[in-house]
Amino acid sequence: MSDCCVTETIDIQVEPRVPGKIRTVALVGPPNSGKSTLFNRLTGLRQKVANYPGVTVEQHVGKLSGIGRSDLLLIDLPGIYSLESFSEDARVAVDVLRGRMPGTPEPDAVLLVLDSLHLRRQLMLAASILSLGLPTLILLNMSDLMETRGGEVDTLALAQELGAPVAKISASRGTGLDAITHFLDRKSEPDVPRNAGRLELPVMGNARSYRQWATGISTRTKYKAPLSSEWTRKLDRLLLHRIVGPLLFLAVVITVFQVVFSVGQPLSDGFGDFLNRAGDKVGVFLGHGWLESLVIDGVWKGVASVLVFLPQILLLFLFIGVLEDSGYLARAALIADRVMRSIGLNGKAFIPLLSAYACAVPAIMATRTIENKRDRFATILVAPFMTCSARLPIYLLMIAAFIPNKPIIGGLLGMRAAVMLSLYLLGFLAALATARLLKSSILKTSSAPFILELPQYRLPTLRSLGLRVFDRGKVFLKQAGTIILAVTLVLWVLSHVPFHSTLPDSVIGRVGHWIEPVIRPLGFNWKIGIGLLSSIVAREVIVGTLGTLYGADSTGLQVALHHDLTLGGAMALVVFFAFAMQCTSTLAIVRRETNSWKWPALQFAYMSVLAYVAALATNLLVTHLFL
Structure with a gap:
């Protein structure tokens, strides 16, 4: 790095x-x-x-x-x-x-x-x-x-x-x-x-x-290339093996998600308690009235309901940093090239798709290294399917509210980690299937060679990892301090206008009830509908929106959602977010990179329809299985 x-x-x-x-x-x-x-x-x-x-x-x-x-x-x-x-x-x-x-x-x-x-x-x-x-x-x-x-x-x-x-x-x-x-x-x-x-x-x-x-x-000039260390040769024979290599990569991914939940969840709970105590102390100085409601219910609880997931997000990026700085992810790209070629993409698409797990915007910009225009456009169009960090807050919230923390597979994996892993896999499979569809139709082209310099294995430095985690934390906090803060303020105002009215009779309540018939088959109520609309600005905004509408912190929000949603509706919501294009920044960067509004419009329509159909099927299936 x-x-x-x-x-x-x-x-x-x-x-x-x-x-x-x-x-x-x-x-x-x-x-x-x-x-x-x-x-x-x-x-x-x-x-x-x-x-x-x-x-x-x-x-x-x-x-x-x-x-x-x-x-x-x-x-x-x-x-x-x-x-x-x-x-x-x-x-x-x-x-x-x-x-x-x-x-x-x-x-x-x-x-x-x-x-x-x-x-x-x-x-x-x-x-x-x-x-x-x-x-x-x-x-x-x-x-x-x-x-x-x-x-x-x-x-x-x-x-x-x-x-x-x-x-x-x-x-x-x-x-x-x-x-x-x-x-x-x-x-x-x-x-x-x-x-x-x-x-x-x-x-x-x-x-x-x-x-x-x-x-x-x-x-x-008597150049003598340096020898790779014996450890490098032994590790490459193991990690690049056609069968053992992919299995080890899968084991690494499972371990990462298990640690994110087993270690990250207590950290998030502790951070949430700190934010709640801080909010209570601020509320004492504000007294009772509209100012307390605006600052605590409208701003503090809305933003805090998103910030509480910061420890788990940083822990995930710490693991990604270790894998990348150690030289392992370059080997994973070499293994993934076989999968990429099976769907018609160049192996160079792996790095942008991998970086999309952080954010789709820099991932789409990273496709510039792909020489073939059709390969590049196909990679741009499927990159938003990869589960970015903005989806994590809603995933973590719904999983904690509806999925019991029980061990499975002989105690090697927790049920919550398994559900999270399945959501990441779901987005990845959707990207592969969409890429295959594009490369066999409107973006069909011949394959190109994949050239990659394998870096030496090395121990990641604390400075490098610290800078990476600090950078991701800064981006997340900036998002919470700007977009999420602005949205929660607007939502609080709209939920109190006209004054002295109840929440269902407010402006935001009327909008929610207007769109509720469209989303009711998915198992969503009108508050979830408002969250879906607000999340078009940025995916993670939905958590702050729900925190403001319910007037609850992270723990209270889990209880409220468990009361208002069925298991089918909850699973439908995370599946919807696994597929939907809920990010205006991504649409803007696609417009800039493709120099046309045609591609982002096609992308938004395709992902929205896919998200709706998949969420509907999920709600019906889960409801049928658990009736």
């Missing part, structure tokens, strides 16, 4: 170029080469994030204040393997490097980051970059790991072969960065010429020529 950053305003001004003088530097490198970590270190963790005009690729720029060169601007280009790729990321990189990107200054120099652990393959990118003729410094990242694992390379010979300076660095440790300062200081002098070394480039666009060129340079 790359270091977190602090955004700030950075003015990007396109100034007249002075021949030989550096004002703007481009940072280029393959994915997972450590480029983002180096960017954050060079810019002092301060950067500006925006979008390039006319495209959906993000733009990261920052002043080189981390090495005392605040007069220079650093542009972090998308991670690419080649400038000849058809992906949008590669097209943006080419346009920026050649000065064809509107509003972005043409780079005067390039920092090319290569992973020294896989140098032979990554040298192929160097040919494309060096052909541009810009002053270039080649940075061999993770050189400390290469040397400790028996790898070596003659940097002087490599520099002579490439006609450009070469330096060994470690972006994570911050070592070797003085070479960047020396390069920029020297190249900033107007009388210093550009790269003038001997360089025979391969035939552009010919993959075989690139490989032969990279192999030849690796051989002449």
Whole structure:
């Protein structure tokens, strides 16, 4: 995981170029080469994030204040393997490097980051970059790991072969960065010429020529690839096994959900008690009347009913962070490629779909690395089926209210964890089935190869995990402090207008009763209907809405829902949320990524109909079984 950053305003001004003088530097490198970590270190963790005009690729720029060169601007280009790729990321990189990107200054120099652990393959990118003729410094990242694992390379010979300076660095440790300062200081002098070394480039666009060129340079520079550790080889033989690998992955997933409930539930209960006591103390100072009702019943209980699930959500993301930082999730992507191909998707779709478990918005943006447009659109359309963190509050609330915490499967798994796992599986299966439908009809296309660099196994650092959990907690709290707060305030007002009326006779009550005939077959009452309408803003808002309408905290809300809903209605509600597109932010990002309202409209209609039909079937089935 790359270091977190602090955004700030950075003015990007396109100034007249002075021949030989550096004002703007481009940072280029393959994915997972450590480029983002180096960017954050060079810019002092301060950067500006925006979008390039006319495209959906993000733009990261920052002043080189981390090495005392605040007069220079650093542009972090998308991670690419080649400038000849058809992906949008590669097209943006080419346009920026050649000065064809509107509003972005043409780079005067390039920092090319290569992973020294896989140098032979990554040298192929160097040919494309060096052909541009810009002053270039080649940075061999993770050189400390290469040397400790028996790898070596003659940097002087490599520099002579490439006609450009070469330096060994470690972006994570911050070592070797003085070479960047020396390069920029020297190249900033107007009388210093550009790269003038001997360089025979391969035939552009010919993959075989690139490989032969990279192999030849690796051989002449005495590059020795580091050996994987014995533990890595043993683990890969086990974790990548065609049968054992998927079974182990399933065991890991089951363990994660079991721990989230067995450990996270007591933490959430304790946090809920704290919020309730704090609310009671605040209520004492407000006295009795409309102000107490607004602050406590309208705001506090509504927001607290969502915040109570924060410990379980953070615990889930802690586990995801451990799996990702350890290098295991990349192996899971390799295993999942077999499943992806069976439904017509490229293996590259696994990473965006996996990140959708956090949030569909960045997941949809992550599909930009998929070169084939039809594959990319298919991935975008199915990503919202993956169970994002916004669905967790309603899942946890309904499961705690209706599912007993009994052990099953010989005590290895709790019933609540099993239900939660089944909901995640339900969304995943819906995504696969929808992808298969799309790829066999309107988005049919031929398959493409899946290329993935397997990272080394490593122990996750406390700093990395802490930043990840902090970031997710901050996003969740921001959501609770803005959207959920605003919705609960509006709902409180509408539930009290006209004044001195009962809740069913209020504005919100009349709206709920108006839509109740449509949702009654699903087992929902009018309050659930209001929750469904409010959750279109954001999925987790429904919990705050119900907390406001019932005027109850998390525990009281569970009791109230258990009284107002049958088991069939409760299960229908979580199934509805497993399928429905209840998120305007996701619809907006789909519109931006597809550059059309046609696809988000189709997506919303399809998921809504599927959610309604599935919820109806669930209510009828559960009611029939438990009558």
